[in-house]
Amino acid sequence: MRKRYEDTELDHPLKELNSDFMWKTSKKQELKTRILIDIEKLESGEKNKDATNTKKGYTFNNRSIHSKRLSIAVVVCLVIGSTLFFTPALAVIQEVYDKIFTSEHIDDTGVRTAVNQGYGQALDETFYDKKHDITVHFEMVVMDDKETKLLLTYQSEQTNVQNYYLDLFEGDTSIYLVVEDERKKLKNVGWGSRYYDQKKNKVAEAISFESIKEYEGQNITLEIENLTVYDDNGSSTVPTIWPLDFTLDQSAISKRETVELNKDFSFRGETYKIKKVEFSALETRVIVTGSDTKIQTDESGMEYRIMSKLEQQLLNARKIDEKYGYTVDDKKSGVFLKSAGEKVAPIFSKGEVEGEKDEYIMIFGPVKDRQDSILEVGDVLKIPLTKDGKIEKLAEDSEKAYIDEVLAENGITAEPLTDNEKKEMDVYLEKFPKDFPINRTVIGKVKNHENTKVIEVTIQRSGVLSQSQALNPEEAEKARKENGLSFIPIFLNHD
Amino acid sequence: MSLLSQYRKEEIADWYDQHSKSILSFILLMVKDYQQAEDLTHDTFVKAYLYYDSFKNHSSEKTWLFSIAHNLTVDFLRKRKPKLFLKEFFLSQKDTNLLPEDMIKLKEDSYELYQALGEIKDTYRKVIVLRKIKGFSIEDTAKILNWSESKVKSTLYRAIPVLKKQLIKEGFFNEEALRRY
Numbered sequence: 304m305r306k307r308y309e310d311t312e313l314d315h316p317l318k319e320l321n322s323d324f325m326w327k328t329s330k331k332q333e334l335k336t337r338i339l340i341d342i343e344k345l346e347s348g349e350k351n352k353d354a355t356n357t358k359k360g361y362t363f364n365n366r367s368i369h370s371k372r373l374s375i376a377v378v379v380c381l382v383i384g385s386t387l388f389f390t391p392a393l394a395v396i397q398e399v400y401d402k403i404f405t406s407e408h409i410d411d412t413g414v415r416t417a418v419n420q421g422y423g424q425a426l427d428e429t430f431y432d433k434k435h436d437i438t439v440h441f442e443m444v445v446m447d448d449k450e451t452k453l454l455l456t457y458q459s460e461q462t463n464v465q466n467y468y469l470d471l472f473e474g475d476t477s478i479y480l481v482v483e484d485e486r487k488k489l490k491n492v493g494w495g496s497r498y499y500d501q502k503k504n505k506v507a508e509a510i511s512f513e514s515i516k517e518y519e520g521q522n523i524t525l526e527i528e529n530l531t532v533y534d535d536n537g538s539s540t541v542p543t544i545w546p547l548d549f550t551l552d553q554s555a556i557s558k559r560e561t562v563e564l565n566k567d568f569s570f571r572g573e574t575y576k577i578k579k580v581e582f583s584a585l586e587t588r589v590i591v592t593g594s595d596t597k598i599q600t601d602e603s604g605m606e607y608r609i610m611s612k613l614e615q616q617l618l619n620a621r622k623i624d625e626k627y628g629y630t631v632d633d634k635k636s637g638v639f640l641k642s643a644g645e646k647v648a649p650i651f652s653k654g655e656v657e658g659e660k661d662e663y664i665m666i667f668g669p670v671k672d673r674q675d676s677i678l679e680v681g682d683v684l685k686i687p688l689t690k691d692g693k694i695e696k697l698a699e700d701s702e703k704a705y706i707d708e709v710l711a712e713n714g715i716t717a718e719p720l721t722d723n724e725k726k727e728m729d730v731y732l733e734k735f736p737k738d739f740p741i742n743r744t745v746i747g748k749v750k751n752h753e754n755t756k757v758i759e760v761t762i763q764r765s766g767v768l769s770q771s772q773a774l775n776p777e778e779a780e781k782a783r784k785e786n787g788l789s790f791i792p793i794f795l796n797h798d
Numbered sequence: 799m800s801l802l803s804q805y806r807k808e809e810i811a812d813w814y815d816q817h818s819k820s821i822l823s824f825i826l827l828m829v830k831d832y833q834q835a836e837d838l839t840h841d842t843f844v845k846a847y848l849y850y851d852s853f854k855n856h857s858s859e860k861t862w863l864f865s866i867a868h869n870l871t872v873d874f875l876r877k878r879k880p881k882l883f884l885k886e887f888f889l890s891q892k893d894t895n896l897l898p899e900d901m902i903k904l905k906e907d908s909y910e911l912y913q914a915l916g917e918i919k920d921t922y923r924k925v926i927v928l929r930k931i932k933g934f935s936i937e938d939t940a941k942i943l944n945w946s947e948s949k950v951k952s953t954l955y956r957a958i959p960v961l962k963k964q965l966i967k968e969g970f971f972n973e974e975a976l977r978r979y
Contacts, residue, residue: 313961335815
């Protein structure tokens with residue numbers, strides 16, 4: 304279940320603001336008419352620089368209007384979207400048989416794998432919160448040098464705990480470390496995981512906070528302060544303290560192993576370098592820099608990152624489910640690890656962990672064999688995460704290969720234009736509207752286009768293919784003739 | 799007009815009926831000038847018509863229309879900046895926030911919030927407007943703004959306290975009043 308991290312007391316007035324705008328109906332209708340007239344004029348070619356009906360007064364020249372008239376015709380347009388990516392059957396994520404973390408609702412695969420592999424210190428401590436009639440059972444603690452995961456359950460006979468959360472990130476819940484006389488608030492790290500069992504009125508939760516490994520061997524107390532309640536009325540707090548006393552054992556702590564790689568590869572025209580890989584019991588981090596991972600600066604001077612092509616590929620296999628949180632979409636390609644023959648999925652809930660400047664961090668579940676770990680990027684690259692392992696290129700990754708793949712998936716074969724067809728295309732493009740130009744280039748034509756309803760084909764760089772179609776082949780041919788084209792053009796859209 | 803064009807036009811008209819108010823108010827919150835907001839709304843739908851073939855149907859038409867509106871607004875603000883600098887030199891920012899009541903009205907309760915939003919920086923304003931006012935998901939907000947999802951989350955996380963501070967600074971709310979919501 305995804306937590307409502309962003310809820311604030313301003314939510315209600317902000318939502319009200321949206322509905323509080325009252326736009327005069329006559330103004331709305333007036334603008335609609337203005338838009339439709341301008342569209343009509345674009346089509347009919349009536350509009351010229353002086354014939355602006357708009358108050359704004361921007362214009363479309365005759366040439367572009369004429370082209371629009373020529374460019375489109377016929378009966379109905381179907382936009383058919385399809386993605387580039389193959390759909391390899393992914394290995395099902397291994398189930399974990401821990402007594403509480405068997406549920407698919409726990410979306411941090413790292414915790415599940417760590418527990419399954421026998422990492423962690425069993426706690427088996429119970430605390431009864433008398434005031435709220437909640438029995439808390441601390442199950443286990445496991446950590447590396449970056450984070451601690453505390454696994455616990457809480458249930459009640461009288462209090463409905465369905466909406467009770469231990470939200471360290473945006474809620475009112477905090478966790479403190481008490482050692483001797485010192486009480487220190489621990490920082491939240493990443494996302495936790497939570498599952499509510501309605502039959503038992505019981506919550507199983509893994510909370511995530513900063514590493515406390517330096518307290519190994521010491522008697523410590525962890526205090527969870529306050530519960531956060533999220534319901535239809537917003538958020539509220541249940542004041543309480545749940546203490547846990549224990550001696551932090553070595554078995555709770557997993558060491559992080561860092562392997563410097565500096566391995567270069569390219570993907571979809573971008574170049575990347577795997578700087579290093581970090582292995583721990585809870586996760587595997589692959590730290591990358593690349594031509595599209597660099598920090599950008601927006602118009603107000605604020606720094607930000609764009610989504611790199613590698614990140615797009617990783618997120619392609621992410622499925623968001625209200626009930627189960629982030630899961631893997633088996634039908635889509637992505638970026639995975641393969642270790643000892645087993646597929647290891649990304650921990651999507653750690654997507655917001657940011658690296659150093661210009662770095663992109665991919666975080667996967669822990670691997671079984673650190674010497675036998677391969678990064679698989681879609682169906683095109685296999686990159687061994689060892690210094691000596693050679694990169695295996697499984698398929699051509701050039702733009703042409705990428706385009707051919709998209710076309711093939713849609714049953715289309717491309718061929719180049721003849722000289723005459725190039726001239727037809729020049730005339731056609733020359734007539735296209737210049738005020739709102741579409742940044743596209745013609746890359747060929749559809750082979751064997753007889754008896755097809757298709758008028759034109761457009762491919763986006765993201766791998767989406769769209770087709771303008773008529774109701775039947777006769778109408779499609781008529782439309783192409785109206786456009787002055789004797790073939791079906793294939794455009795590559797650069798926007 | 800061909801039947802295909804007619805079909806597109808009808809679809810654009812349908813989208814206009816459904817989303818124009820939301821798009822206009824988004825642009826208005828960004829540019830703080832009703833006439834410009836109306837013109838940019840006009841451009842959004844004309845551009846949607848022209849780019850119809852580029853519409854990726856894996857996002858909703860609303861998300862797509864907002865991306866167009868956002869890009870047009872950013873272009874507009876970029877071009878306007880030098881002029882605005884001079885204007886702001888002579889006029890207070892609040893004056894540019896006034897709404898022409900014969901065209902668009904805002905209930906009194908929300909006016910202070912509208913004013914406060916107008917005072918915070920563009921980046922914060924747009925992420926609050928899309929996530930909190932327009933109710934877009936993180937994924938869709940990232941698509942509209944062409945940001946990474948983590949940027950949406952972290953910017954919103956920073957933006958909300960800035961808005962609260964602005965409301966308090968303007969004397970519209972105090973901490974206690976805010977908690978009542």
